[in-house]
Amino acid sequence: MAATAFTPSFCGIAKTSTTTAAATLNPPTNRFLPKTPVRHLSSAFSSSSPLFSHHIATKLRSFKGCGKPVRGVASMAKKSVGDLSGADLKGKKVFVRADLNVPLDDNQSITDDTRIRAAIPTIKHLIANGAKVLLSSHLGRPKGVTPKYSLAPLVPRLSELLGIQVVKADDCIGPEVEKLVASLPEGGVLLLENVRFYKEEEKNEPEFAKKLASLADLYVNDAFGTAHRAHASTEGVTKFLKPSVAGFLLQKELDYLVGAVSNPKRPFAAIVGGSKVSSKIGVIESLLEKCDILLLGGGMIFTFYKAQGLSVGSSLVEEDKLELATSLLEKAKAKGVSILLPTDVIIADKFAPDANSKIVPASAIPDGWMGLDIGPDSVKTFNDALETTKTVIWNGPMGVFEFEKFAAGTESVAKKLAELSGKGVTTIIGGGDSVAAVEKVGVADVMSHISTGGGASLELLEGKELPGVLALDEAVPVPV
Numbered sequence: 001m002a003a004t005a006f007t008p009s010f011c012g013i014a015k016t017s018t019t020t021a022a023a024t025l026n027p028p029t030n031r032f033l034p035k036t037p038v039r040h041l042s043s044a045f046s047s048s049s050p051l052f053s054h055h056i057a058t059k060l061r062s063f064k065g066c067g068k069p070v071r072g073v074a075s076m077a078k079k080s081v082g083d084l085s086g087a088d089l090k091g092k093k094v095f096v097r098a099d100l101n102v103p104l105d106d107n108q109s110i111t112d113d114t115r116i117r118a119a120i121p122t123i124k125h126l127i128a129n130g131a132k133v134l135l136s137s138h139l140g141r142p143k144g145v146t147p148k149y150s151l152a153p154l155v156p157r158l159s160e161l162l163g164i165q166v167v168k169a170d171d172c173i174g175p176e177v178e179k180l181v182a183s184l185p186e187g188g189v190l191l192l193e194n195v196r197f198y199k200e201e202e203k204n205e206p207e208f209a210k211k212l213a214s215l216a217d218l219y220v221n222d223a224f225g226t227a228h229r230a231h232a233s234t235e236g237v238t239k240f241l242k243p244s245v246a247g248f249l250l251q252k253e254l255d256y257l258v259g260a261v262s263n264p265k266r267p268f269a270a271i272v273g274g275s276k277v278s279s280k281i282g283v284i285e286s287l288l289e290k291c292d293i294l295l296l297g298g299g300m301i302f303t304f305y306k307a308q309g310l311s312v313g314s315s316l317v318e319e320d321k322l323e324l325a326t327s328l329l330e331k332a333k334a335k336g337v338s339i340l341l342p343t344d345v346i347i348a349d350k351f352a353p354d355a356n357s358k359i360v361p362a363s364a365i366p367d368g369w370m371g372l373d374i375g376p377d378s379v380k381t382f383n384d385a386l387e388t389t390k391t392v393i394w395n396g397p398m399g400v401f402e403f404e405k406f407a408a409g410t411e412s413v414a415k416k417l418a419e420l421s422g423k424g425v426t427t428i429i430g431g432g433d434s435v436a437a438v439e440k441v442g443v444a445d446v447m448s449h450i451s452t453g454g455g456a457s458l459e460l461l462e463g464k465e466l467p468g469v470l471a472l473d474e475a476v477p478v479p480v
């Protein structure tokens with residue numbers, strides 16, 4: 001098998017690569033697409049054997065420049081906080097729903113401030129335009145008022161990052177909060193107490209939403225991580241506040257997870273891994289509609305192998321999903337999408353970090369052994385395939401990357417995507433364990449986009465519309 005060897009040249013990629021990739025995000029429209037007819041790579045081989053990915057590497061090398069017609073454009077184009085002018089914001093009370101659900105240790109110290117940092121650009125923009133910011137979030141899963149889930153520990157870090165003293169309210173509605181709002185200066189920030197201290201929040205009770213909304217003049221939703229839930233502070237309030245717009249973070253998630261995925265620079269590859277095919281059916285089916293190449297890894301591959309009559313030893317298999325696996329392969333073939341299944345795997349004699357391991361072809365897993373990672377040949381083949389792409393989305397690890405011995409496949413994908421980011425490929429990390437993997441490898445900063453939402457990003461990738469996004473005002477169409 002001819003394959004491009006992996007080179008660790010990604011190490012020195014400058015952070016500006018993120019900007020480069022982002023800047024080239026929007027243009028692809030029909031008129032930019034090459035006129036070259038689409039080449040259906042998978043028609044050259046049979047999908048009945050997992051070994052077919054051996055045959056694809058050479059074909060992929062000549063794939064550059066091919067494109068499929070755009071099938072659909074992002075349907076969730078929403079008005080953004082950036083669309084509001086200084087006059088729209090000056091002196092206005094803005095209810096900002098952010099996701100400040102950060103982890104706290106036993107001493108109430110923040111152990112990871114990523115979510116706070118992600119909320120800062122929108123808040124800074126509002127402050128700079130003279131708005132009065134009423135900042136709302138949930139933290140944890142409180143049952144009623146629970147002091148350990150107070151947002152108070154967030155005040156010092158928020159104040160430090162914003163460069164102003166943030167005021168904290170002891171409630172999120174009521175007369176005391178109203179007084180604090182009345183005394184808030186232009187450019188000031190009032191942090192409301194955990195909105196989930198009220199059970200009405202998750203029940204999306206209109207009366208509660210109305211009380212929250214009565215504090216403000218307009219609404220900004222920047223809480224992507226909870227946008228798939230119709231709660232009072234994410235959906236209910238929009239019925240009472242106009243305009244209701246997307247914050248910068250939410251906007252970026254939509255730009256990439258909807259915009260770049262629906263209207264990608266091609267070739268477009270999707271990498272899907274993780275433990276079970278059942279939890280990724282929606283994502284695979286939706287991406288099959290859009291991508292040119294689908295690379296599969298993780299525990300789910302053994303269901304595909306078994307469906308093709310291979311022995312998989314004691315690997316993870318979903319017996320009730322064998323037919324589904326076959327139908328997904330058939331669907332891919334019918335759509336002209338190339339599916340790559342790993343050709344070799346790293347097997348273990350038990351599910352443990354210190355298990356004995358060896359590399360075997362995917363068709364030769366002995367009884368009593370289980371596949372816990374993709375093998376080196378597969379890494380090479382995947383890298384060759386990825387080398388041809390202009391857009392890549394990744395969701396789910398290639399193996400049990402929590403165990404060092406079985407982390408190589410997942411880490412190789414992270415490194416390859418970092419390398420491609422440096423070459424202007426749009427690289428999107430679609431939430432969950434893939435985010436943990438790129439962070440572990442230390443390449444998170446170079447990716448075009450790292451999604452901040454687990455459940456929300458999965459739902460977007462499945463093609464679902466999120467209630468917290470649907471409720472926002474439509475973007476005003478720009479004539480082209």
Ligand code: AMP
Pocket residue numbers: 273274275276279297298299300316371372373395396397398399400401402432433
């Ligand atoms: P998911 O939440 O579906 O994306 O799955 C992530 C989990 O899949 C991680 O905890 C991995 O350890 C697990 N995983 C990946 N590959 C395998 C495998 N070959 N066998 C069992 N579990 C796996």
